[in-house]
């Protein structure tokens with residue numbers, strides 16, 4: 039029998055998928071790590087599991103305890119799944135500029151969701167800071183703190199990075215992905231850069247984020263936005279991102295990203311979210327720069343279902359001046 043051990047045992051070991059249309063067009067192998075196939079539906083299941091386990095190991099999270107997090111979506115979803123399976127309560131702080139689908143799904147899963155006013159990180163009432171304060175104020179509460187908790191990076195150093203290396207037999211020329219907390223790029227880049235002949239690591243950034251400038255000029259200054267992407271881009275260098283080993287960066291505009299997700303749907307049969315669209319656009323740019331015969335790996339972060347009212351809503355796209363082809 040080939041079985042997996044419950045929810046936790048089903049996180050990770052995702053397939054590495056050849057994206058046919060993009061590979062054929064560029065003459066490169068464009069491969070996507072299918073993180074949308076994690077049991078909670080995104081790349082963040084790994085970070086959620088590692089963060090909860092670390093709090094258990096340190097003794098800060100005990101039976102009947104509560105995990106509190108400030109999250110715009112996927113991390114919260116991962117945390118609630120993991121906590122339900124282990125008997126913990128969850129309280130999720132979310133800014134009020136997020137889609138209703140995400141609030142609904144978190145409540146359906148069983149989290150107590152507190153929607154708070156969206157204010158910048160520097161403001162004391164920022165959703166992440168409120169989450170930290172609330173966790174400290176309750177008996178048995180812990181703060182997941184995905185942005186600056188290095189268990190997030192560790193999850194990708196111990197699982198995603200080695201999986202990619204094994205699945206490509208160590209033959210990859212570049213790895214690229216967008217950054218929210220930075221856990222994915224940091225853990226994967228740290229692992230790959232310790233191998234023989236490591237690939238080039240390229241940060242993919244939407245507009246309206248400071249990370250492209252940070253990589254290319256050393257200064258984290260914002261580029262003009264906004265972007266309709268969710269879960270990626272940042273105005274600050276988190277403790278997770280600070281540990282990444284990055285060689286260069288590319289910027290991807292929403293116009294290209296929207297065309298890419300619809301192309302995936304129509305030509306390849308995939309239903310991806312916006313950060314995956316950014317990642318695939320970045321992979322194609324790198325393939326064109328490197329020329330045919332190279333292997334480029336990226337992350338297929340989540341599926342399109344959570345973006346029904348935005349990315350997959352024709353009137354939303356029209357209002358934003360975006361076209362699907």
Ligand code: PMP
Pocket residue numbers: 080081082111112113216217218219220221222223268269270311313314339340
């Ligand atoms: N894509 C999606 C859909 C996400 O939710 C996130 C996490 N916010 C990311 C990409 C970025 O991953 P990371 O936080 O590891 O940088």
